[in-house]
Amino acid sequence: MTTRTLARHGGLFFEEFAIGDEVESVGRTITETDIVNFAALSGDWNLIHSDAEYSKSQMFGQRVAHGLLVLSIASGLAVRLGFMEETVMAFRGLEWRFTKPVFIGDTVRLRVKVQEKKEMARLGGGLVTFEMAVVNQRDEVCQRGAWDLLCKARGAD
Amino acid sequence: MTTRTLARHGGLFFEEFAIGDEVESVGRTITETDIVNFAALSGDWNLIHSDAEYSKSQMFGQRVAHGLLVLSIASGLAVRLGFMEETVMAFRGLEWRFTKPVFIGDTVRLRVKVQEKKEMARLGGGLVTFEMAVVNQRDEVCQRGAWDLLCKARGAD
Amino acid sequence: MTTRTLARHGGLFFEEFAIGDEVESVGRTITETDIVNFAALSGDWNLIHSDAEYSKSQMFGQRVAHGLLVLSIASGLAVRLGFMEETVMAFRGLEWRFTKPVFIGDTVRLRVKVQEKKEMARLGGGLVTFEMAVVNQRDEVCQRGAWDLLCKARGAD
Amino acid sequence: MTTRTLARHGGLFFEEFAIGDEVESVGRTITETDIVNFAALSGDWNLIHSDAEYSKSQMFGQRVAHGLLVLSIASGLAVRLGFMEETVMAFRGLEWRFTKPVFIGDTVRLRVKVQEKKEMARLGGGLVTFEMAVVNQRDEVCQRGAWDLLCKARGAD
Amino acid sequence: MTTRTLARHGGLFFEEFAIGDEVESVGRTITETDIVNFAALSGDWNLIHSDAEYSKSQMFGQRVAHGLLVLSIASGLAVRLGFMEETVMAFRGLEWRFTKPVFIGDTVRLRVKVQEKKEMARLGGGLVTFEMAVVNQRDEVCQRGAWDLLCKARGAD
Amino acid sequence: MTTRTLARHGGLFFEEFAIGDEVESVGRTITETDIVNFAALSGDWNLIHSDAEYSKSQMFGQRVAHGLLVLSIASGLAVRLGFMEETVMAFRGLEWRFTKPVFIGDTVRLRVKVQEKKEMARLGGGLVTFEMAVVNQRDEVCQRGAWDLLCKARGAD
Numbered sequence: 001m002t003t004r005t006l007a008r009h010g011g012l013f014f015e016e017f018a019i020g021d022e023v024e025s026v027g028r029t030i031t032e033t034d035i036v037n038f039a040a041l042s043g044d045w046n047l048i049h050s051d052a053e054y055s056k057s058q059m060f061g062q063r064v065a066h067g068l069l070v071l072s073i074a075s076g077l078a079v080r081l082g083f084m085e086e087t088v089m090a091f092r093g094l095e096w097r098f099t100k101p102v103f104i105g106d107t108v109r110l111r112v113k114v115q116e117k118k119e120m121a122r123l124g125g126g127l128v129t130f131e132m133a134v135v136n137q138r139d140e141v142c143q144r145g146a147w148d149l150l151c152k153a154r155g156a157d
Numbered sequence: 158m159t160t161r162t163l164a165r166h167g168g169l170f171f172e173e174f175a176i177g178d179e180v181e182s183v184g185r186t187i188t189e190t191d192i193v194n195f196a197a198l199s200g201d202w203n204l205i206h207s208d209a210e211y212s213k214s215q216m217f218g219q220r221v222a223h224g225l226l227v228l229s230i231a232s233g234l235a236v237r238l239g240f241m242e243e244t245v246m247a248f249r250g251l252e253w254r255f256t257k258p259v260f261i262g263d264t265v266r267l268r269v270k271v272q273e274k275k276e277m278a279r280l281g282g283g284l285v286t287f288e289m290a291v292v293n294q295r296d297e298v299c300q301r302g303a304w305d306l307l308c309k310a311r312g313a314d
Numbered sequence: 315m316t317t318r319t320l321a322r323h324g325g326l327f328f329e330e331f332a333i334g335d336e337v338e339s340v341g342r343t344i345t346e347t348d349i350v351n352f353a354a355l356s357g358d359w360n361l362i363h364s365d366a367e368y369s370k371s372q373m374f375g376q377r378v379a380h381g382l383l384v385l386s387i388a389s390g391l392a393v394r395l396g397f398m399e400e401t402v403m404a405f406r407g408l409e410w411r412f413t414k415p416v417f418i419g420d421t422v423r424l425r426v427k428v429q430e431k432k433e434m435a436r437l438g439g440g441l442v443t444f445e446m447a448v449v450n451q452r453d454e455v456c457q458r459g460a461w462d463l464l465c466k467a468r469g470a471d
Numbered sequence: 472m473t474t475r476t477l478a479r480h481g482g483l484f485f486e487e488f489a490i491g492d493e494v495e496s497v498g499r500t501i502t503e504t505d506i507v508n509f510a511a512l513s514g515d516w517n518l519i520h521s522d523a524e525y526s527k528s529q530m531f532g533q534r535v536a537h538g539l540l541v542l543s544i545a546s547g548l549a550v551r552l553g554f555m556e557e558t559v560m561a562f563r564g565l566e567w568r569f570t571k572p573v574f575i576g577d578t579v580r581l582r583v584k585v586q587e588k589k590e591m592a593r594l595g596g597g598l599v600t601f602e603m604a605v606v607n608q609r610d611e612v613c614q615r616g617a618w619d620l621l622c623k624a625r626g627a628d
Numbered sequence: 629m630t631t632r633t634l635a636r637h638g639g640l641f642f643e644e645f646a647i648g649d650e651v652e653s654v655g656r657t658i659t660e661t662d663i664v665n666f667a668a669l670s671g672d673w674n675l676i677h678s679d680a681e682y683s684k685s686q687m688f689g690q691r692v693a694h695g696l697l698v699l700s701i702a703s704g705l706a707v708r709l710g711f712m713e714e715t716v717m718a719f720r721g722l723e724w725r726f727t728k729p730v731f732i733g734d735t736v737r738l739r740v741k742v743q744e745k746k747e748m749a750r751l752g753g754g755l756v757t758f759e760m761a762v763v764n765q766r767d768e769v770c771q772r773g774a775w776d777l778l779c780k781a782r783g784a785d
Numbered sequence: 786m787t788t789r790t791l792a793r794h795g796g797l798f799f800e801e802f803a804i805g806d807e808v809e810s811v812g813r814t815i816t817e818t819d820i821v822n823f824a825a826l827s828g829d830w831n832l833i834h835s836d837a838e839y840s841k842s843q844m845f846g847q848r849v850a851h852g853l854l855v856l857s858i859a860s861g862l863a864v865r866l867g868f869m870e871e872t873v874m875a876f877r878g879l880e881w882r883f884t885k886p887v888f889i890g891d892t893v894r895l896r897v898k899v900q901e902k903k904e905m906a907r908l909g910g911g912l913v914t915f916e917m918a919v920v921n922q923r924d925e926v927c928q929r930g931a932w933d934l935l936c937k938a939r940g941a942d
Binding site for chain 3: 499505508509512513514515516517518519525529530537538539540542543544546547548549550551555556557559560561562563564565566567568569572616
Binding site: 037038042044045047048054058067068069072073076077078079080084086088089091092095096097098145 | 194
């Protein structure tokens with residue numbers, strides 16, 4: 001049995017990601033505050049996010065979290081998993097579907113799975129593609145897709 | 158000559174989007190405040206965004222704006238263009254590349270072009286795919302890709 | 315019939331404002347978050363905005379939005395109408411009455427009407443005075459008054 | 472000589488305001504953060520506040536603080552003076568001139584003078600009109616005007 | 629009888645603090661917004677503050693305000709009392725116990741008592757130790773302890 | 786050699802903390818934004834944090850970060866280390882010294898060391914006392930002291 005210590009585990013290097021490896025993040029409750037603060041920061045005050053009266057008459061009957069707010073929070077949940085720390089050099093791209101609305105009071109988690117790897121020696125590492133899914137408290141997938149992260153090779157720093 | 162008035166022009170309906178039509182948004186300067194506030198809101202405190210000392214020794218030599226911060230701000234710039242107002246029902250998905258870093262003090266604009274349309278009568282409108290590009294003050298493309306928005310058909314409200 | 319496109323309509327020049335022309339903005343719901351964030355930003359922590367216990371025993375029986383918060387949000391709603399974009403040079407002054415309280419959960423809109431114009435050639439434009447009113451979801455006027463904006467003349471940029 | 476203690480002095484009642492009495496607040500430095508946060512909260516992203524490139528070519532050659540941001544901060548400086556605590560029932564109105572721009576890094580103070588009083592027994596107090604001026608670190612008046620506050624009479628609570 | 633004026637009373641000098649003197653601050657309601665904003669600013673997203681689902685199954689059955697959020701708000705309540713203005717040079721240390729949880733919707737006040745003084749002439753003043761307690765709307769002590777503030781001597785500025 | 790995976794390591798249980806074990810967090814740069822946002826959230830607008838003109842003439846010649854801001858950020862850095870996740874039940878108290886000022890642009894890290902343990906079976910775990918120190922980019926200790934955290938025993942959840 002391994003003795004566990006305070007030691008940070010540190011991010012994984014390109015070589016360490018194993019295809020098929022998966023993990024689920026902790027949760028975070030999406031609050032009205034998050035929606036107001038994201039509308040503020042982004043400038044996206046579309047009425048389905050910011051006008052409770054208008055939203056009553058629309059498709060969902062209530063205000064909806066911005067898709068990009070939930071994606072941004074998912075990115076934070078990913079970072080908190082620790083595997084990116086000091087080893088991810090850049091976010092290179094994503095393909096993403098917003099499949100179900102997230103409402104005030106929902107709690108989301110991120111499911112992460114290593115899907116593909118592609119060495120990019122010239123850049124000192126390689127591209128790791130993750131299959132990502134945001135699920136809510138009823139385990140319904142609300143957003144899903146693939147993220148490409150450029151990760152350092154060991155010793156390439 | 159048309160007389161221009163205070164009147165809001167309102168969002169465009171699905172039928173009104175013409176393939177190839179394009180427009181460029183106004184600009185917004187990315188500040189240290191935006192980066193700190195986005196790290197806070199998302200929970201993504203990766204060191205390349207939040208540790209100035211560490212960032213000196215990394216690829217870019219300085220702190221970099223989060224890719225998703227710039228994308229979020231781009232979504233706000235799009236909303237400010239007005240064509241989505243009350244006619245966009247949902248953001249359905251995106252394909253996106255982060256091609257160049259955005260630094261503190263850079264000013265970004267969004268270039269929008271109607272790329273494709275697909276009727277979805279059952280949902281009361283259709284999917285409009287936009288070719289989007291975020292450019293900086295030197296007209297360099299920093300992010301680019303396609304966004305799918307579900308837009309209302311005229312009278313389908 | 316005019317073909318509508320993505321094109322931004324751009325702000326109106328001084329010559330284009332027609333006395334009597336009017337428009338109403340979209341709405342925005344005033345949230346507890348807005349009140350807390352405005353208390354924070356302004357430093358106005360008066361108890362009728364920030365102490366729910368104290369507020370129970372006061373005139374309105376609950377916390378009230380800061381008058382200047384609602385005015386500030388009204389200014390944002392005005393900007394979102396688009397007619398100021400790149401043509402308003404400065405906010406010169408206002409006369410303003412706070413006539414009814416705005417509570418958490420109320421949704422406000424701004425009514426705008428061109429009241430008066432005064433050429434100021436030396437400054438490259440003129441002063442446009444707007445009759446403004448903030449109304450809530452029951453169409454009650456909560457705030458009203460006049461704003462003076464200095465607007466560019468065409469070609470004076 | 473009076474012994475000074477920790478005791479809060481509490482707000483002044485209507486009867487206690489003496490016409491001509493004046494005071495100056497402490498200062499607060501207007502930061503880029505304040506401008507970004509106020510643009511966010513209000514939704515006023517006009518380019519003279521948020522686009523550093525655009526602002527170079529405009530009247531002031533740089534970004535300018537929103538007039539209403541400075542007014543809001545002035546209201547907070549007024550509250551910090553203490554004379555409103557639990558005795559001001561409502562802000563009733565203002566007449567206000569924005570006379571000089573406030574830039575990032577300027578430090579503002581508020582000058583307060585009791586100008587006029589009007590009993591309003593039915594409302595349990597009276598209206599106090601204050602002559603207010605916002606000055607910068609060079610003692611230049613940047614904003615000025617009159618605020619009407621409804622103040623409690625002693626024992627009318 | 630003393631005539632009360634607008635005049636700021638200003639902070640107390642080291643000589644003016646009397647051992648045993650006490651005061652209670654006004655109140656502030658702790659909102660969900662405060663908790664989200666503090667999690668954001670501090671980076672402390674522990675689940676008992678940010679995951680409503682998880683918190684249901686924990687000791688308190690609901691989300692809890694961060695201890696340091698309440699302490700930070702207590703420091704603001706202390707500042708609003710006015711006795712520190714321009715006379716406190718530095719916060720030197722504290723001993724603090726978090727004795728009861730603070731929940732969303734609770735309203736807290738700070739009780740302040742001068743406990744001890746220690747001249748530090750070399751630093752131009754002295755250390756004042758305050759016995760502090762945060763109480764909620766049911767007068768239960770939620771946090772308590774001692775704060776050491778370095779205060780200016782009269783004329784030492 | 787252990788194979789490292791995406792797996793979260795999870796917080797440590799009371800039994801797992803070894804006296805003397807130590808770790809250092811990653812860094813975070815303290816920005817003007819942090820100071821403005823903390824003044825806003827806490828309500829502590831003391832002039833040494835918020836008035837750049839005044840601060841020039843004071844002990845440090847410039848604005849200083851609030852001691853409690855740095856402590857709050859330190860708590861976030863501790864949380865990011867991962868050892869508290871789902872195993873820390875409550876923050877019970879601290880003894881803390883603010884020994885050196887932190888300025889805008891400084892980058893701080895937290896040094897953590899397990900100092901003492903005390904079983905509290907009735908509460909389902911025990912108290913772990915940590916020796917904590919906040920250091921800046923020159924490795925100077927700016928704040929230091931002891932934190933008491935109530936940690937779950939294994940299987941006591």
